[in-house]
Amino acid sequence: MSNPHKSAQKSYNQFNAHVAQMAQNISLRNNIKVFGQGTQTMMFAHGFGCDQNMWRFVTPAFEKDYKIILFDYVGSGQSDISAYSYERYSDLNGYVQDVLDICEEFALTDVIFVGHSVSSMIGILSSIQAPNYFSRLILVGSSPCYINELPNYNGGFDRKDIEDLLDIMEKNYMGWASLMAPMVMQNQDRPELSEELEASFCSTDPVIANRFAEVTFYSDNRSDLPNVSVPSLILQCADDVIAPTDVGHYLHRHLPKSTLRLMKATGHSPHMSHPQETIDMIKEYLSVPHTT
Known part of the structure; x- marks a missing residue:
């Protein structure tokens, strides 16, 4: 006759092993790195054509006070490219699921995203x-x-601009990367930043990158903004050709509980070009308790 206590313990152990395996799979899939000395989690999520390494100038300022999570979306950086599915990542919801999978598997709460x-x-x-x-x-x-x-x-682009951009990307991906990187980064006095971004673009599988670009540039989430209940900080750069200042003001008008900060930083990647200003504005925002 079997011992019910042993049977229950075996099931419990199998469940725990399954959970651990799932967490390991997601860690490998999204190349997750966890470090820092705090208890509250800060999760840093990279943009199109980038990877978690782009946050390296910013995260050291927070790791004493927070637990830091870095990751790569499937298809980017050092993620497991075999996990990429055209169907899953045919819109932003596939990337949303990457984020929610990480939150679930690591039992996260109170995350600063x-x-x-x-x-x-x-x-x-x-x-x-x-x-x-x-x-x-x-x-x-x-x-x-x-x-x-x-x-x-005013989103910054006419539809024809986007169509032409994606057409160039499909026909000559390396040429597109060379053209796009300095336009995104600005800060012409620091060409090494554009060169790094171009190298990041070029390290991404061109087919996946093209699909992610389509998903990104054709997305329209304006109707979702009023449904956000979590407080937000909008960091708006000057001279950003990807997200013009008008867009920052639009977000602030339509996002409940939002705070808008106009930066001196130019270009589209202030965490790389102006990390200290980025750090200072985030710390200032987080130092003020939010009341609902």
Whole structure:
């Protein structure tokens, strides 16, 4: 006759082993790095064509006070490219699921989500689906829609601009990367930043990159903004061709509980070009308790 206590213990151990295996699989899939001395989690999410390494100038300022999570979206950086599915990542929801999978498997709560560029919208959509995971959203160079609908909305690009950009990308990916990197980064006096971004673009599988670009530049999340319940900080750069200042003001008007800060930083990647200003503005925002 079997011992029910032993049977229950065996099932419990098998369940724990399954959970551990799932967490390990997601860690490998998204190349997750966890470090820092604090208890509250800060999750840093990279933008299109980038990877977690782009945050290296910013994270040291927070690791004494927070637990830091870095990761690569599937198809980017050192993620497990075999986990890429055209169907899953056919819109932003696949990338949202990457974020929610990480939150679930690591049992995260009270997360400060720091998203660059398209990751800002991924963070917003994640917070709408599962607000219990998040306490703050830090939106760096964010845009809910890249295509103009003039005169009511200035997203920065006409539809033809996006179509031409994607056409160049498909026909000559290396040429596209060489053209796009300095336009995104600005800061012509520091060419090494553009060179790093170009190298990051070029290290990404061109087919996956092209699909991610389509998903990013054709996305329109303006109608989602009023549904965000998590407080947010909008960091708006000067002279950002990807997310113009008008977009930052639009976000602030339509995002409940949002704070807008206009940066002196130029370009689209202040965490690389102006890390200290980025750090200072995030720390200032987090130092003020939010009351609902």
